[in-house]
Amino acid sequence: MRLDDLTLWYLGNPAAPRYVGALKLVAAGKGVSLRYGQAWLDSGFALSEDLPLVDFEHMPPGRLVADTPRAVGAVDDARPDRWGEKVIRFVDKPKRLSLMEYLYYAGDDRFGALGVSTSSSTYSPRAGGALPRLKDAQQLSEIAAKIEALEPITALEAKIIAGGGSPLGGAKPKALIDIDGEQWVIKFFNGEPVDTPLIEHATMTLAAQAGITVAETRVIPLAAANAIAIRRFDRERGRRIHCISAGTAIRAATASGNDPELGYPGLARILRRVGVTQDDANERDARELFRRMVFNILVDNTDDHEKNHALLVTSPFDNGRLRLAPAYDVLPTNSGQGYQEFICGAHGRDSTLENAMSQCEAFGLLPAEAAAEVARVIDVLRTWKEHFAEAGVTARDIESLAERIDGAELLAQRTAFDPTRFQSPPARRKRPGPFSHR
């Protein structure tokens, strides 16, 4: 069966799914379009800024052949990524492998609050069975390792991983598990030269010390290696929170025909423009994003791409405004490449503090304020070795990471940074004003 037509649902309250619209495979299989249904046009919300509530077929941007195939706007965040696609190929084995199959077979537990069904009258997702529990983590890790190595799995193993193997994005082996009635992502060790799961936990908890809101993490020791569990931030007391990735938000805010500027300053401008204004949450989120950028640079997390930042739409029917989601997937890449995946400033992707400071006004920060944030992150980074050791990271792994984090490039930046250089002149500069297109 080819899934050329699917339907999209909103599951904010999973007990009462709402029909959003029709999904179609377009652009010779390289894209997925969305046409909202009448009831959603009457009383729904725009899933992203590029999907306003108007009655026509929203098409994904052109140039798809050269670019990665994608679904339109926020729908793209409802599909799995490399790991999930691998699980679908292994477990569900659909006859055809298009964006539509990946959208459908991701099942009921995908990112955010969207759901995909084959019917336009009922939400009937691909049945995945119950989520595995913490006690199944060892077995899950073994099944994930087999899939990663492209080794065959048994029918029983397929059934176990079908419960939570494919919904989420990312490239690394992972699954969803139930811990005390809540959903967590569990990410497995994947033969890296260092204990990546433990290091991810150590980095995330270090980030918290630098004033970064992080997703809650737990180390799950398994027979041969550690795993890391990360509590889902898009689930809250039985409800699902509509979420979009940074890439979706930035693309949606980019005039058609222009290339999206996938980076921190662009994301900060969006947060300030369409973030939650109550209690200045938008300004605080933009400031925190600046902190995350500096932390990622200094901790050698160069893999800070567009899907490694997310935004929550906490009151979608009310105002659709955005909050910065807790940080996740933050750990040293240990490659020392000197470039981030996300643009940081006037010098593009350069992993330098000078670059980070260069467009601080986009984050709503005066140079002196931005410099104080940098100084704060540097202060925390000073203690990274002790913190990692306390978290249980071995001396050998710390030494390996130190080659980058305390290597010539990054360490020199930490030691040479002088916040006094950024003090405002006596006639205090004006705080950057709101954007004219607000």
Ligand SMILES: Nc1ncnc2c1ncn2[C@@H]1O[C@H](COP(=O)(O)OP(=O)(O)OP(=O)(O)O)[C@@H](O)[C@H]1O
């Ligand atoms: N705690 C969480 N709550 C909700 N969604 C999450 C959470 N953690 C991760 N995700 C979603 O799952 C995706 C994959 O997670 P993550 O980035 O940690 O995996 P990864 O395989 O390490 O990614 P990468 O391919 O960037 O290395 C994220 O892009 C995000 O959409």
Ligand SMILES: [Mg+2]
């Ligand atoms: Mg990731």
